Amino acid sequence: MTRVLFLLVLVGSFFLMLGSAGAFDRIITPYGDYCKECTSYGVCRDVMPVKESINAMSKYYRQKGYTVGNVYHKGRFIEADIYKNGKQVDKVLFDRKTGRLRSIY
DSSP states (O other): OHHHHHHHHHHHHHHHHHHTOGGGSSOSSOTTEEOTTSBTTTBOSSOOOHHHHHHHHHHHHHHHTOEEEEEEEETTEEEEEEEETTEEEEEEEEETTTOEEEEOO
16 A cells, blocks of 8 residues: 555656646757857857857847846856746856857756
């Protein structure tokens, strides 16, 4: 009886987790996507300046209908929150040396 109850709780919690995974409902940033401001397939000649990187990310997401907010600069990386209609839908990491964009979720 305890095994059946445990199994029911386990399956029920799994379905609850699926229902609350709002960030995983759709892919905002495909894995390994790259900034079009760099050369093909995400290889920059030099490390992009911070302002230029933020502008490139804003342009990339604006074309998809999203906005960039809460930007944090950490060495060669930039972490940013991505919003749609005022709601956060993704958190990304931008590599200023390679131009690669990755979702942190």
